[in-house]
Amino acid sequence: MSQKRSVIAAAVIVLFGIFLGVNAGAEETPPANTYSGDFWSRSTLTGDWGGARNDLAKKGVTFDLSLTQAYQGIVDGGKKELWKYGGHGDLTIHADTQKLGLWPGGFFTVEVEGNYNKSVNGYTGALMPVNNSQMFPMPTGDNLNVPAFNFTQFLSPYFGVMFGKFATLTSTSGDMNEFAHGKGDTQFMNMAFNLNPVVATTVPYSALGAGVIILPTKNPHEAIVSFMVMQTNGLAGISGFSDLNQNLLTFVGEGRVRTNFFGLTGHQLFGAAYSNKEYASIDQNARIIIESGGLEKNKGSWNIHYNFDQYLYEPKKGSGQGIGIFGRFGASDGNPNFMHYFYSIGVGGKGIIPGRPLDQFGIGYYYLDVKNPTFTGHFATRSFLRDEQGFEAYYNFAVTPWMRLTPNIQIIRPAQKDVVSVATGGTHGISRESINTATILGTRLQLLF
Numbered sequence: 001m002s003q004k005r006s007v008i009a010a011a012v013i014v015l016f017g018i019f020l021g022v023n024a025g026a027e028e029t030p031p032a033n034t035y036s037g038d039f040w041s042r043s044t045l046t047g048d049w050g051g052a053r054n055d056l057a058k059k060g061v062t063f064d065l066s067l068t069q070a071y072q073g074i075v076d077g078g079k080k081e082l083w084k085y086g087g088h089g090d091l092t093i094h095a096d097t098q099k100l101g102l103w104p105g106g107f108f109t110v111e112v113e114g115n116y117n118k119s120v121n122g123y124t125g126a127l128m129p130v131n132n133s134q135m136f137p138m139p140t141g142d143n144l145n146v147p148a149f150n151f152t153q154f155l156s157p158y159f160g161v162m163f164g165k166f167a168t169l170t171s172t173s174g175d176m177n178e179f180a181h182g183k184g185d186t187q188f189m190n191m192a193f194n195l196n197p198v199v200a201t202t203v204p205y206s207a208l209g210a211g212v213i214i215l216p217t218k219n220p221h222e223a224i225v226s227f228m229v230m231q232t233n234g235l236a237g238i239s240g241f242s243d244l245n246q247n248l249l250t251f252v253g254e255g256r257v258r259t260n261f262f263g264l265t266g267h268q269l270f271g272a273a274y275s276n277k278e279y280a281s282i283d284q285n286a287r288i289i290i291e292s293g294g295l296e297k298n299k300g301s302w303n304i305h306y307n308f309d310q311y312l313y314e315p316k317k318g319s320g321q322g323i324g325i326f327g328r329f330g331a332s333d334g335n336p337n338f339m340h341y342f343y344s345i346g347v348g349g350k351g352i353i354p355g356r357p358l359d360q361f362g363i364g365y366y367y368l369d370v371k372n373p374t375f376t377g378h379f380a381t382r383s384f385l386r387d388e389q390g391f392e393a394y395y396n397f398a399v400t401p402w403m404r405l406t407p408n409i410q411i412i413r414p415a416q417k418d419v420v421s422v423a424t425g426g427t428h429g430i431s432r433e434s435i436n437t438a439t440i441l442g443t444r445l446q447l448l449f
Helices: 002-014 022-026 047-057 285-290
Strands: 063-076 082-097 106-117 143-156 161-166 206-213 223-231 248-257 266-280 283-285 299-312 320-331 339-350 360-370 373-375 381-383 390-400 403-413 418-423 431-432 436-448
Touching: 047 063, 161 223, 283 285, 373 436
Parallel strands: 283 373
Antiparallel strands: 063 082, 063 436, 082 106, 106 143, 143 161, 161 206, 206 223, 223 248, 248 266, 266 299, 299 320, 320 339, 339 360, 360 390, 373 381, 390 403, 403 436, 418 431
């Protein structure tokens, strides 16, 4: 118990943070009458709830509810050619204490999230999931959890503190990028274009934490810096209090700044993370395992990540419409994190077709340099993986402001090289079949309620 108390005290004192759910706390809640309008033109399917939703928004309470359905199929290559259907739902509630008439600078966030059915993620042979939305809140499918329940308090226009349970990836935070970001619900579907995968070893999706946020210019859209300490083994399906341990902590920091290169809007983001957890080494030796009675371990893991976005065509500055480029780079220790280096590059666009201001599109390529895990047996050393690379293109049609239909294509050369199977019955032996480049087609439908 004393160890748990020391962990909590360290979290509160150190107050390290990341750009996780911080933007939602720093931004104003939506203005009044956001939800009004006729059935085809209003921003959400359910509208303003007879005026009650607008009244709540004026008082600082908003409800963001969405359902995303995806039907994807591996039409060539991979481990198996098949189609799968699955869905992902999310409800996020924000409350502004000042607008509620309580005190200034306080922001509560609660998120309820679930997914159902299956995806083709496990059949491509790739490390990067081709349907990122099916990974949240837990990748097992058919689950409903509360990944976020936290509070942010600004002590001045420049500085705030936060604590609670955080979802490290939201629509406005977590490796934020103008053209390539999120859970796979609105832009790209592949995880590689939604966040930097090198952070996955050290930074959990949902965990208890505490941190600070700094706004150098008061405006979170111009510049934001944050630091946090959080539990390394956090999960969306548990509260996390029973797992607090001073040897299972992740320290993370991130900063993002808006740029004005060529007179056009852009952003630069830098981040780093370190965990003091003891991980299994990616290189194992049968002799050592037998002699020691356990796997070889490595203490700690680190990674750094960077991303940028830059408009090349922007009809009205700051409008969020135009065409631009984006890119990411990440690096890790290589062991225990076998995702050693990562980069992606692409083109994105928003609202460039006259009369279609809400449409989006994207084309991207990624490369994942894998530090190949090895197992040394009595007679040979076996390698399991290879470097991975992939391509994705999508177009998000806004059928209405609250209904988005997205066709998608992905071509992936997966990290898994082959499938090994053991014959049973009358024949005996081991067969190995190569996994070829996978082509995945899909359609995604998102509804905003």
